[in-house]
Amino acid sequence: MKLAFYPGCTLESTAREYLDSTIAVAKAIGIELEEIPDWICCGSTPAHMADELLSISLPAYNLQLARRMDTEGVTVACASCYSRLRAANHAVTTDPEKRAKVGKVLGGDYEGDVPVSHLLEPVGEIIKQPGFESRLKQKLSGLKVASYYGCLLVRPPEITGFDDAEDPRSMDRVVEAVGAEPVDWRFKVECCGAALAFTRPEIVEKLSGQILEDARDSGADIVLVACPLCHSNLDLRQCDIEKFLGVDLEIPVLYFTQLLGLALGISCKELGLHKHTINPVPILRKRGITVKGC
Amino acid sequence: MRRSSRVTDHKMGSAGFLEQVEADSGEKVRICYQCGKCSAGCPVAYSMDLLPNQLMRLVQLGLKDEVLSCSTIWLCASCETCATRCPREIGIARVMDALRHMARREHYPVQVREVPLFVSTFISNLKRFGRLWEAGFVGVFNLRTGHLTKDMGKAPGMLRKGKLALLPPRIKGMDKIRKMIKRVEEVNRQ
Numbered sequence: 001m002k003l004a005f006y007p008g009c010t011l012e013s014t015a016r017e018y019l020d021s022t023i024a025v026a027k028a029i030g031i032e033l034e035e036i037p038d039w040i041c042c043g044s045t046p047a048h049m050a051d052e053l054l055s056i057s058l059p060a061y062n063l064q065l066a067r068r069m070d071t072e073g074v075t076v077a078c079a080s081c082y083s084r085l086r087a088a089n090h091a092v093t094t095d096p097e098k099r100a101k102v103g104k105v106l107g108g109d110y111e112g113d114v115p116v117s118h119l120l121e122p123v124g125e126i127i128k129q130p131g132f133e134s135r136l137k138q139k140l141s142g143l144k145v146a147s148y149y150g151c152l153l154v155r156p157p158e159i160t161g162f163d164d165a166e167d168p169r170s171m172d173r174v175v176e177a178v179g180a181e182p183v184d185w186r187f188k189v190e191c192c193g194a195a196l197a198f199t200r201p202e203i204v205e206k207l208s209g210q211i212l213e214d215a216r217d218s219g220a221d222i223v224l225v226a227c228p229l230c231h232s233n234l235d236l237r238q239c240d241i242e243k244f245l246g247v248d249l250e251i252p253v254l255y256f257t258q259l260l261g262l263a264l265g266i267s268c269k270e271l272g273l274h275k276h277t278i279n280p281v282p283i284l285r286k287r288g289i290t291v292k293g294c
Numbered sequence: 295m296r297r298s299s300r301v302t303d304h305k306m307g308s309a310g311f312l313e314q315v316e317a318d319s320g321e322k323v324r325i326c327y328q329c330g331k332c333s334a335g336c337p338v339a340y341s342m343d344l345l346p347n348q349l350m351r352l353v354q355l356g357l358k359d360e361v362l363s364c365s366t367i368w369l370c371a372s373c374e375t376c377a378t379r380c381p382r383e384i385g386i387a388r389v390m391d392a393l394r395h396m397a398r399r400e401h402y403p404v405q406v407r408e409v410p411l412f413v414s415t416f417i418s419n420l421k422r423f424g425r426l427w428e429a430g431f432v433g434v435f436n437l438r439t440g441h442l443t444k445d446m447g448k449a450p451g452m453l454r455k456g457k458l459a460l461l462p463p464r465i466k467g468m469d470k471i472r473k474m475i476k477r478v479e480e481v482n483r484q
């Protein structure tokens with residue numbers, strides 16, 4: 001499977017470990033990722049807050065770049081970029097006036113025909129193939145995992161078309177595939193506060209705090225995510241959350257690629273497990289999981 | 295009961311406001327039947343001065359000044375929970391976007407001043423480098439908001455872990471990209 005890869009800005013900086021673990025895992029399970037050359041920022045939340053045409057043109061520019069590549073479509077690891085790329089396709093395919101405007105901005109028509117998936121989708125295809133289990137170097141049995149989907153992966157469903165908007169299971173299937181135990185919990189699609197981290201951090205501390213507390217109360221050892229912004233709110237800001245709530249949480253937050261990588265025997269360094277604020281290694285080892293090279 | 299008489303008196307409303315919001319957002323605000331589901335699921339509702347369903351009602355009534363000066367439009371996290379659950383299938387988050395644009399265009403006072411600063415700092419960073427340079431973005435944003443030390447405690451650890459680039463990203467063809475972004479303004483004016 002060969003896919004054009006759109007990393008997005010955060011994977012190149014604060015979510016470095018998501019990029020590293022994505023590349024390592026894709027290679028190990030046979031997904032060939034080719035980075036879109038000279039891709040630009042998708043505009044994220046600020047672009048649609050500022051100007052609708054800008055918010056469609058930026059992702060459409062990237063999709064036009066990807067169209068020239070010989071791949072089966074674009075895949076994205078960041079939930080926010082994913083939602084913006086899907087929104088651009090949706091806008092130009094459903095609204096001829098917008099398509100005309102975007103065409104003028106780009107200096108060439110974009111039909112909205114480049115398929116966009118979230119990385120969880122091609123990964124989901126591979127883990128359900130018969131014999132996938134035999135590729136695992138270890139089973140992560142005994143580890144209890146709360147899969148957190150958040151907002152932009154699943155909403156709005158007419159744009160993302162990802163899984164079930166209220167009760168998604170894609171990440172839980174990754175958890176099952178590596179032999180770990182998915183926990184049922186209430187906050188899997190609640191909002192972490194997203195970009196309010198910059199403008200109203202106390203809202204993020206409250207919302208992300210509720211998510212972490214529910215994960216803990218449901219017996220989870222770790223929280224699993226598929227979005228760099230969710231990760232930064234839940235992990236990087238966890239100390240602020242603890243202060244805000246007046247409790248100790250210490251819940252490690254991993255990217256789903258890191259969990260998969262552990263089972264595939266990829267080293268701690270390559271997966272960037274040492275880059276989190278809350279160190280996941282102690283609980284992983286306590287559950288009998290081998291963590292190489294940390 | 296001054297407030298309720300104001301809200302129910304249709305003639306007090308600003309002519310064409312509802313139509314303008316519907317045209318800008320592409321959403322039919324008039325079909326909202328006030329079930330309140332949007333507000334029930336909104337994670338930020340607790341801190342808003344108008345609940346999402348109240349905002350929709352005020353738009354229907356054409357109460358432009360109340361709508362465009364509320365805190366709600368700036369606190370909305372664009373999480374899309376409301377739009378996903380609305381039984382009338384109204385894209386409420388897109389209505390929020392349209393209201394923000396209108397409030398800025400018409401120079402309404404902004405209750406949460408950090409939000410438009412966040413947006414404009416992000417966009418100018420993107421126009422300059424093509425990709426977000428986070429260190430530069432956070433630095434300029436903190437300068438503009440006056441919260442100089444916000445999140446600075448996190449910087450050394452992030453630098454050590456290679457999560458914060460000290461230099462901006464470089465990509466080929468920035469001239470072309472800047473021109474493309476400029477054309478957005480031109481096409482918007484047409």
Ligand code: SF4
Nearest residue numbers: 326328329330332380
């Ligand atoms: S959920 Fe929809 S119909 Fe119900 S109050 Fe909100 S906008 Fe109106």
Ligand code: SF4
Nearest residue numbers: 336370371373374376
């Ligand atoms: S999109 Fe905005 S208004 Fe709607 S539920 Fe989310 S925060 Fe609330």
